[in-house]
Amino acid sequence: AQTVTQSQPEMSVQEAETVTLSCTYDTSENNYYLFWYKQPPSRQMILVIRQEAYKQQNATENRFSVNFQKAAKSFSLKISDSQLGDTAMYFCAFMIGGTSYGKLTFGQGTILTVHP
Amino acid sequence: GAGVSQSPSNKVTEKGKDVELRCDPISGHTALYWYRQSLGQGLEFLIYFQGNSAPDKSGLPSDRFSAERTGGSVSTLTIQRTQQEDSAVYLCASSSNGPLEQYFGPGTRLTVT
Numbered sequence: 001a002q003t004v005t006q007s008q009p010e011m012s013v014q015e016a017e018t019v020t021l022s023c024t025y026d027t028s029e030n031n032y033y034l035f036w037y038k039q040p041p042s043r044q045m046i047l048v049i050r051q052e053a054y055k056q057q058n059a060t061e062n063r064f065s066v067n068f069q070k071a072a073k074s075f076s077l078k079i080s081d082s083q084l085g086d087t088a089m090y091f092c093a094f095m096i097g098g099t100s101y102g103k104l105t106f107g108q109g110t111i112l113t114v115h116p
Numbered sequence: 117g118a119g120v121s122q123s124p125s126n127k128v129t130e131k132g133k134d135v136e137l138r139c140d141p142i143s144g145h146t147a148l149y150w151y152r153q154s155l156g157q158g159l160e161f162l163i164y165f166q167g168n169s170a171p172d173k174s175g176l177p178s179d180r181f182s183a184e185r186t187g188g189s190v191s192t193l194t195i196q197r198t199q200q201e202d203s204a205v206y207l208c209a210s211s212s213n214g215p216l217e218q219y220f221g222p223g224t225r226l227t228v229t
Contacts, residue, residue, distance in 0.1 A: 033216060043205060044119075045220035091159060095215065102215020103172065104151070106159035 002027045006107035021077045023092030031097035034075045040088040120221035128227045137193040141210030154204035198228045
């Protein structure tokens with residue numbers, strides 16, 4: 001079974017600063033995907049970024065980037081130039097690859113507050 | 117275009133009653149997923165549909181939970197004889213070309229009193 005652990009229940013950052021959210025996972029699979037989802041107060045989960053385990057290059061999406069350390073089974077999210085709209089709960093998630101469907105296994109979440 | 121919609125947005129029910137939660141996926145999306153978000157268990161997978169069939173029901177917590185999907189579109193999650201531990205936000209997601217981009221709805225918050 002796969003597990004995903006987010007050890008930071010809450011984080012805060014000043015607007016325009018940089019913040020890093022931590023995530024570790026455990027799996028015996030070699031083919032898998034990792035995700036960061038954002039859940040604002042509206043409750044709607046939004047995909048922030050995705051990383052394929054077979055890719056060594058870290059994924060980036062505008063102000064969002066990841067630090068993927070496969071050997072350490074670590075997958076952190078860095079948010080640069082934080083904005084008030086980044087305030088949300090962030091979930092790290094895992095999906096086994098090579099299957100026709102995608103069951104997501106989520107971490108416990110980190111509440112991020114961006115202060116003006 | 118329209119995203120995933122779920123109804124009702126909020127539902128309060130008495131313990132022992134049955135409830136039905138509805139999910140309308142994005143038009144054309146063949147895959148549909150149900151997840152549950154609760155304080156005690158976090159976010160957990162419940163069931164997956166490909167078309168009208170459900171190849172993976174492994175996440176359904178008990179036989180009080182069932183789900184169906186008709187016409188490859190709308191899905192209904194039914195909880196019979198609700199218990200207080202069923203209180204949670206029930207999220208639905210859909211995807212089209214493979215599972216890597218799941219689009220989530222706003223969820224239904226279920227409160228069992």
